[in-house]
Amino acid sequence: MTCTITTASPTLQDARNGPHKETYLLGYPLRRTYAPFLHNTLTRVAGVPRTYHKVEDKDGVARFLELVHQNDFGGAAVTMPFKVAVMKHLDDLTPEGRAIGACNTVYWQTSDDGSRKLVGHNTDCVGIRRALESITTSEYRQSSRGRPALVIGGGGTVRAAIYALHTWFGTSTIYIVNRDESEVAAVVRGFTESPIPGFEPTIVHVRTANQAQELEAVAYVVGAVPCFPPVTEAEVAARETVLAFMNKPEPGVMLEMCYAPKPWTDLAKIFKSNGWKVVTGDQAMIWQGIEQQKIWLNCSEDELPVQEVVAHVTQQVIQDSATGSEPPLQ
Known part of the structure; x- marks a missing residue:
């Protein structure tokens, strides 16, 4: 069975007024990734109480399974070498995740009857x-x-x-x-x-x-x-x-x-x-991350400060490539 991402009356205000949530990047190794900077910049500018963390662990799937069941779990990004390994631990896949055969985005989806499914998606495409x-x-x-x-x-x-x-x-x-x-x-x-x-x-x-x-x-x-x-x-x-x-x-x-x-x-x-x-x-990286946030925040792209974030992260990548600096986290 495949699922389709649906959002009922998406609004960023719900996320702004909701509790603080933690989101994660699962991978190993995680060198020179701009994901934390991208996601923390986006949620800060959007005024959403979220924090994005790196989970750099050789046994990352086990750690991932612990995190997804925490009350403050707000979503996870998955990168190499776990994009395929996490799939067997999920309840469902979107059409993109199934067709591509790799998952880089995980979130909980609540059905009309109140049941929850852990869903895998792919935003790289x-x-x-x-x-x-x-x-x-x-x-x-x-x-x-x-x-x-x-x-x-x-x-x-x-x-x-x-x-x-x-x-x-x-x-x-x-x-x-x-x-x-x-x-x-x-x-x-x-x-x-x-x-x-x-x-x-x-x-x-x-x-x-x-x-x-x-x-x-x-x-x-x-x-x-x-x-x-x-x-x-x-x-x-x-x-x-x-x-x-x-x-x-x-x-x-x-x-x-x-x-x-x-x-x-x-x-x-x-x-x-x-x-x-x-x-x-870097442009593909930015846009796939924005797509992840649309899912995790249950909002439309028009509600997010997209152009400001794209410009800010692009400039940071250019600056760091010139100086050799490591990507910032915030």
Whole structure:
């Protein structure tokens, strides 16, 4: 069974007038994450009594199960390596969580009969969507429907990118380039062995630059790998394959999900210098976090100080990347 996120008469005032709640980020390790700064900034500016904490624990699922049953639990974000592990401890999944096969957001949902369910959701796909929408026109999005896209990597973010590109941007075929063939095989299996009605993306693993040169130019690229220079033979081959797509005569739009230690990675700079529109991963991070708060606070986006928070967090990321400072918590 899947559930749909519903809010009855959403209002931020209910959260403002309610008791103090604690929200959490579950992951290990949690280095250079801007999640606490983002969420604590948003709730502070919105005037909501909430505090967001990091839970950095190798046995994080056990700690998570303790926290969700506390009276002051207000929601949890989940990052690597627990996005899949927590799913078996949940009562239900949203369509996004089920289709993507990974959960980054957890909350309690109360039914009409008063019963409660612990629900898993995925907002990474929304972050990807909003980041790409921020640098494209509606005309471009419409004209590029039916064209292929490229994702780089093989983890959970790639699955979220495939979901976003296929569902909201109408991409026909999604190419994957990654150094590890087993990771790509796992992504393909995840979408083909447990198909979701209405969500049936065509996924093609592109292994070489020569193969890429024979394929149609892509409208979108989402990079979801660490921002390290290629060293091994497999990494070099993957980079050459990506550049073969980039060098086609029809530049498109690129989202570079890696934003630490600096949002403008070498790959992002290469794409931009070759005429592509590029958006950095801090924007996807911000928008997926805003989507989480809409769920936890049971409110609409119009009620939140969205533009102020986006500008404030963006500026902080830029400042810290220039100075090498660690992300603040508040």
